[in-house]
Amino acid sequence: MDLENEKIGPAYKAPDSYFKETESRLMQRLGIQADVQEKLADDPAVDTAQSAIQTITSAAPLDTTGVQKRARKQDPMTAKSEGINKEVDALGNVVIPPLTFTTNENPEWVNFGAIPEEVSSDADNLDSQIKIVSFADANASTEGEKSVLEAIEVTGEIPIAMEVPVIEDELSPAANETTELVVESPWGDAALIETSINNPLETVEIPVATEPKVIVHEVPESVGLDELESYLTGKNQPAQTPSEQTVDAKIEAAVPLATPRVEEVSSPREMEEKPISLEAPATAFAPIAGRQNESATPGWLGVAAALAAIVAAYFIWTAIQPPKSDTEQVALQEEEATIPEAPLDEQVQTDTIPDGRQIVEPLIMEEMPKYKEPNVYTIIDAADMPERTKLALQDLEDNGLATFDMEDELFEELDFESL
Amino acid sequence: MSHESTQHTIPTNALRLSDCTEDELTAEMLRDGMSSALFEEVVRRYQKSVYYHCRNLLVSHDDADDAVQNAFIKIWQNAQQFRGESLLRTWVYRIATNESINLIRKRKPTIDFDEAQPEMAELISEDLYLSGDDIALKLQKALCFLPFKQKLVFTLRYFEDLSYADIALLTSTSEGALKASYHHAVKKLEIYLNVLH
Numbered sequence: 262m263d264l265e266n267e268k269i270g271p272a273y274k275a276p277d278s279y280f281k282e283t284e285s286r287l288m289q290r291l292g293i294q295a296d297v298q299e300k301l302a303d304d305p306a307v308d309t310a311q312s313a314i315q316t317i318t319s320a321a322p323l324d325t326t327g328v329q330k331r332a333r334k335q336d337p338m339t340a341k342s343e344g345i346n347k348e349v350d351a352l353g354n355v356v357i358p359p360l361t362f363t364t365n366e367n368p369e370w371v372n373f374g375a376i377p378e379e380v381s382s383d384a385d386n387l388d389s390q391i392k393i394v395s396f397a398d399a400n401a402s403t404e405g406e407k408s409v410l411e412a413i414e415v416t417g418e419i420p421i422a423m424e425v426p427v428i429e430d431e432l433s434p435a436a437n438e439t440t441e442l443v444v445e446s447p448w449g450d451a452a453l454i455e456t457s458i459n460n461p462l463e464t465v466e467i468p469v470a471t472e473p474k475v476i477v478h479e480v481p482e483s484v485g486l487d488e489l490e491s492y493l494t495g496k497n498q499p500a501q502t503p504s505e506q507t508v509d510a511k512i513e514a515a516v517p518l519a520t521p522r523v524e525e526v527s528s529p530r531e532m533e534e535k536p537i538s539l540e541a542p543a544t545a546f547a548p549i550a551g552r553q554n555e556s557a558t559p560g561w562l563g564v565a566a567a568l569a570a571i572v573a574a575y576f577i578w579t580a581i582q583p584p585k586s587d588t589e590q591v592a593l594q595e596e597e598a599t600i601p602e603a604p605l606d607e608q609v610q611t612d613t614i615p616d617g618r619q620i621v622e623p624l625i626m627e628e629m630p631k632y633k634e635p636n637v638y639t640i641i642d643a644a645d646m647p648e649r650t651k652l653a654l655q656d657l658e659d660n661g662l663a664t665f666d667m668e669d670e671l672f673e674e675l676d677f678e679s680l
Numbered sequence: 681m682s683h684e685s686t687q688h689t690i691p692t693n694a695l696r697l698s699d700c701t702e703d704e705l706t707a708e709m710l711r712d713g714m715s716s717a718l719f720e721e722v723v724r725r726y727q728k729s730v731y732y733h734c735r736n737l738l739v740s741h742d743d744a745d746d747a748v749q750n751a752f753i754k755i756w757q758n759a760q761q762f763r764g765e766s767l768l769r770t771w772v773y774r775i776a777t778n779e780s781i782n783l784i785r786k787r788k789p790t791i792d793f794d795e796a797q798p799e800m801a802e803l804i805s806e807d808l809y810l811s812g813d814d815i816a817l818k819l820q821k822a823l824c825f826l827p828f829k830q831k832l833v834f835t836l837r838y839f840e841d842l843s844y845a846d847i848a849l850l851t852s853t854s855e856g857a858l859k860a861s862y863h864h865a866v867k868k869l870e871i872y873l874n875v876l877h
Binding site for chain 2: 263264269270274276279283284
């Protein structure tokens, strides 16, 4: 398509009524019509031309039949205004029937997610589909937990259920008879420990003895006060029978965590009597006893190292010496052979070519053949060009050799005084 | 305002103003200032072309309507600043162009006038007062793919038939630059139209 030869008309065509309405609106805003009428009334010379002065727009009633009154919808993000299309806007609007339900329980327990979509649109069937979960229903499911909680509240005792396997082979008769175990309770009060033992396990109730036992020992006079503690310790250790040890070990193995344990705490006296050792702890780096024999080094290696040190010192010394004076430097240069310089290229005689052409001639010779009419070149930094270059470009443009598309202040704010 | 203090000459024959040429109208304004009758004649004479010029630049009818209203109000309020260095029509076009640029900047403050605004092409077919000419509509859509500078020069030259000298005065740029911009615009539009065709 050739736009230069094929003239295409404008795409817009507003009716005359719009322009008349716009004109009358403008005149009303500026109050011009009244002004004209007043001046015409004051001047008798224009009586004959009064009818001609009155414009069609001002004389004729306002015709707004062709004007479409539209609401404008502006996008707050893009600030674009669009006409409201009611048909398009009506799409997507869904009328949702009101959802009603009656409950005297907590409405948070109504499971809305369980209502399918097809049911939710049917108001009659909706009530039957709503499952109301009351607080009482929720409690019924956790009855077992509740009874445990009540037992704790009433008795104040903590029932501990544990399974203890009974190994009959290893239990002695004495151990079988003994069903009461003395357990040092951390609470100090009597604690009931229930052991539910199924077949072959059996339930054993172990009452906890709380009365302390007082044991009186006879100490011979030969035992001094310093040795009294160790003596009593030896006396207090009962000789445990293998059967008792086995029972204790079994119970400990069977009840590793549920049984309350008392940690052994060393007495304050023991803490005080621990001597503080100031000696260093034993380490893996013990001193090596004896001296190892070094390997013999050849004698010539030392001589070579000394020579290398001397050479290095010489270079360092020469490097840190101050520079030679200018006269010495000149003398040194004179000694060196000088290379004769080649004669400079002769100056190109360019006086015959205008200055402007000289600058842009390479551009013309290289770029111009690429273009046909018009020879258009885009120059971005025209404002920063030297004045001489601008004159040259202007010279080319004036002679019709080229057209330059220069960046300019086209869209700077235009002032009214410039025209 | 100065136009109120100036003693405007009441035209003795309104038909005389409507028969005036561009030069005579400019001379009338320079001699007697912007009278009410002269302003009405200016509005009547340039309203359509200014509207289509703003519509070409802004695409939207509502924006063009706002730009035209603001432009004529400024013409009335700043009539005393017209110094006659160009035709009255060129001055009117300049103010309308300025208003269009201001409106675009107001709608989109971060706009770059060296960049095209292709999203405006989608608004053309939905707006009011279209001529119905298919090829003209395609040309308008293709105009949206031009940088604003080239779009302005093309519309002033192609649709409004302003000379390069008038456009140079209007845009405060050289004729050479305008020719280059117009040339670039034509070439790009031909490519776009061939693609859209």
